[in-house]
Amino acid sequence: MFVVHSSSDKNRPHHLMLDHNSEMKAYIEGSFAKYDPFGITQLSNYLHDVGKLTAKNQAILTSENAKRGSVIHAIGGAVVLQDYEDVRAKLAALIVACHHTGLINIQRLFQEKLPAADEDFKQIPFDYPYIGEKIDQILHSNQQFQDQLSSYAHLFVKLSYSALIDADFLSTELYMDERKAVARKDTNSLEFKEYLSLLDAKVRALQQVYSDEPLTKKRSALYYQAKIAGESSQSFLSLVERTGYGKNFASMAFGLQHCDTNNKRRVIVALPQTSIIDQNAYQFKQIFGNDSVLVHHSQISSVSESESGEVLRANLAIENWDAPIIFTTTNQLFQSLFSRKKRDLRKLHNLTNSVIILDEFQKLPLHVLKPIFNILHTLRTHFGVTVLLTSATPYSYEALQQFRVIDEPPQEINTKGIRADTRVTYTKEEAPFTVDKLADELVKHQFVLCIVNTKKRARDVYNAVRQRTEKNVFHLSKAMCPHHLLKTIEQIKNLKKNTPVIVIATSIVETGVNFDFPVVYRELAPLASLIQAAGRSNRNFNYTVGKFVIFSFDEPTFVSEEYQLATEQTVAFLDHYGLDCLKDPTSFHLYDRALFAATVIED
Template identity: 40%
Template sequence: MDEHIRGTYFQARRFSHTFDRYGITAIAAIAHDLGKKSAPFVQYLKADVKARGSVQHAIGGAIALFSMKEEVEDERIIMAAAIVAGHHTGMPDLRTVFTEKIPKAPQYLKAIPDLSQMEMQIIKDILKRFPGLPLGGKSDSKSSFAYKEMLMRMCFSTLIDADFLDTERYFDYGKSIKRQGKAFSIHQLDEQLQNYMLELRREGRDKEINKYRNEVYMACREAAKQPLFFRALVVPTGLGKTLASIAFALEHAKQFNKKRIIAALPFVNIIDQTAQKYQEVFGKASVLEQHSQLSYTDDKEELMGRSRLAAENWDSLPIIVTTTVELFESLFSNRTSKVRKLHRLANSVIILDEFQKLPIHVLAPIFQALHILMEHFNVTVVLCSATPLSFENAGLIGNMGAPIEIFENRNQLFECMKRVEYIRVEKPLTVSELVARMKEHPVALCILNTRKDAFRVYREAIRQKVNGQHIYHLSNRMCPHHRKKVIEQIKEDLKNEKSILVIATSLVEAGVDFDFPAVFRAMAPLDSIVQAAGRSNREGKLDKGAVFIFELIEGGMPGGIYRKGTEQTKILLDHHGTAALHEPWIFEEFFRSLYTLGGDDLLDSYGITSLKPFSFETAGRLFQMIDQNTVSILCKNYKSENGQIEKLIRMYKEALYLTKEWYREAQLFAVNEYVDGSFFKENQNQLEKVSEGWYIWHGDYDMKTGIMDMDEGGE
């Protein structure tokens, strides 16, 4: 145990030295396993048969620390006690540690202070050696509490990671060694990027659009040298934001001693694309792609093994590509598995791509957390989008101040990049009329507001099919493995200039590099319409692409803020016309009016920012990026290669329990459905429950459109 405490202590100090100047992590590391000194735990160790978890120990260290409270009046003791109390079960609300957990602890743990005199003396020495926490005055007490909350989260994360790693080193030294593979340094990665960009410029010298891409790239390079930690890169679609933003991040990391770059995106299909681009530039050994639909069991290579280990704590690899859900739910979670990687955010550059897609109901707590990270943990945040967002609403960004734009002449750039003409269809269309209009274009993309509408239009398009034109369907009715294959086929057809019609939902709007001459978009919120337009004439091959904005008779519409945004867009277009969609000021007006419509709790629907300080467990329970309950449904009858689904179902039937890897791989072949939605309610007889939130779908799966309701026919 002494060896383990030393190992945990030195790892934790190494991880936390840049942000924990007060010794909180050191105290927690010394105290975290003191509960193992109890007589029942010693007996448990000596027993021939051990029931894991039968003897409590985690709260023992908290009891030892709490016993010092009267002798040593220092809030660091209280903070460390809460961290120790949760290092197995999750970070508790601070209040419950001292009103419930310690008073209700087993009697045998009450003896821990007497058994830990040496460690308690070491802790007293640490308190003297490290400076105390700064005192927050009344005027800034809220921000002081917010900082201390984040500091506790970071220290908790550090202890969890150090504890896991030292335990792993003892029990599985081979696994521990595997973590230590070499990755390129930030300087080496930047050199690789510069060489890659030189080659790109040589190849695309004659293309007009490359002049603008190079301007954006060079602006990012120059802006990165400034000590400004809250930036925005808002430029039109197709100008290389993916590479320009990573150029900013690498240059900035060199200048200001950042250790890691974290690119967070709203949708898995964009992550796939972004990660592939980064891996093409930097190599797989330097880029970790992490999301729920990536399995590390596909590949037996050593590299995949290292990636799986790095995904646990974001160690060793300098570039992380993940979802905004993974990033922010980890930031507000109290669970050890989620929180373990959190301390890696310190000294990083966080790129929030397509940030306008962040869910509006949690924007206030998200920006409050980002503010603390920037102010106290050497984090730089870059907001990337093709949609200018209004930051005038103080509730959105609190007292952060608006981000400084990287590309200062963005309005001029939007003026130069008018690559499409917006055409508003005057009267609402039936499904048949919409398809007839689309058929006038040999190559077209149509984006609908709901899966049901996309299916209706696809079915009608098949009925009216023109010889030689291939028709594709894309929606979340299809599992991720299926969608990815279809997207790749569409790109191949576009490259080969084939006649195709793609009917999709909004999943293609952000980050999917489609380039269609004509796009049809059902009336939607302003930012969705402009994102859809980014799928037209992306490479500037035409004088103007055509974007048709239409209303569908009996068309569906998501509720909440999406519906309100659509209504507001119609008002703006009625008043200003479609020409205004090229003007950045219309976005300011749109978002400003949207925030006003939303009410006081629009940006913090769960009241996270109003919770009592140090309510970690409560915040973790309340905070949800997706504000509706969904379940994952494994599509048994999807035709996967290599019998992957059959293998997953066999494992489910035979295994004693399902591993994280099972769930991760199953997500590739699963469709998410709302618990209160009609599909889930009306098809119970075809659903087999696997575990909480997971089902197997025994119904049909159409290889063109995905899961089918009982009353639907496939094409």
């Protein structure tokens, strides 16, 4: 009986390798085994702690002074596998050797790490010959599939590694910290059809409350259209509609229905900004309950030993994304997919057999679109993932195909297509503004939203306006923490009707913030930003017609070179086609073609 873990509680039995591997096998079979017909994860599980079998390591583990982490062992299983020519053994060796550190280049493993390994590890196959027999058995029983691996080995290794380390964590936690292990299981998750029923009830209630609003019927139609689309087995879809038409509820209805119909495991909603995530997640937590909705972005803290109950469960779920509904940032999602770090990779295997909703996907950086869509294609093809793209201003699928970002366009859920927007009129100030001139213009209005490109410019305009009026003036940008930002947004929304208000903001309000102003000023920006900003004017048809004013500064500022390039393309586009093109979505592909041609899109 070989020991893998020892407890500080001397009355507690040692954690045995046989039990540890068995527990890990159960975790892996429940999450990833169906996507590994090669036996690599099974092989990695069997060998990941083999390095603990040496006499020296067993002596440390069974001593009274044993300390966690004091046994160097990860390279041991890789040493046992190093002479096998089978590519699966070499990939398993990489996974095993790195299971405590994060993935490294496989050449570095074989050229640097293995030659420098402790000689004791090389004796293991001779001391325990049954290990070699087990390796041969695993490789032989799965060899018919190995030719399929080469086309996606890079991503497969990451997902297999993820499944292994998560199972290792969970089994070790069960032995070392039962409080956390119990907290993980203490959830009130429902079946997806039950979540769908809760969402249906919420939508029906909203339809009754807002039955007189012009958009209610259109939102309802989009919702049920998306729900029906969720019954299909298609794995690449798109939901495109103007701002204010209810894409949040519609896309969630699609995700829940698709999970229920196709036996998927979770819905993952990825958004471009943390402020939108917190706002949207709160909305769905009110419907589904806190236990069912996980929020993960860069400003979420790690687990504290003092936490308990609901907070502890949520923060433990962040470690491996073990939740039925997840809200995260596109940055968090793709950073994890392209990372080698253990902490980032632990959750990856839980992307398998899921629905990924990329909300406002036009915010993805142009220069990395190709690797992003390549990895999404691999997830769809080999790991049971369905991808839904949502936007009011999507990249042109025709242009994405032309520049080889995607092979085929997604299936469109909104079969009627996005329609011309008649809610606003567009005007453009020809003479550039100074900050003072813009402030003079803004204070003439009783209710106005002004969106500029940078945090500094927003602060300067805010201060200038405050000096000129006694009206309510608010500032919104990423200079504020998420809590303050959401609190201020709610404060603006809760102002008494007809209370004059001037809001100065950055693009942070262009997605996911349901403002409705009669007048919106927008600094020149990429075309998608102009359209999104216009969606904050007369959003709910509360006015006869909204007014949208495009302006520039005498000293323009931009958040990035890519943003500046897209803005310059917008100027050329508007000069050539006129402001009326902003109402006509069919013309946007012309802009995207020009923008893609001017951008270096990485492979």
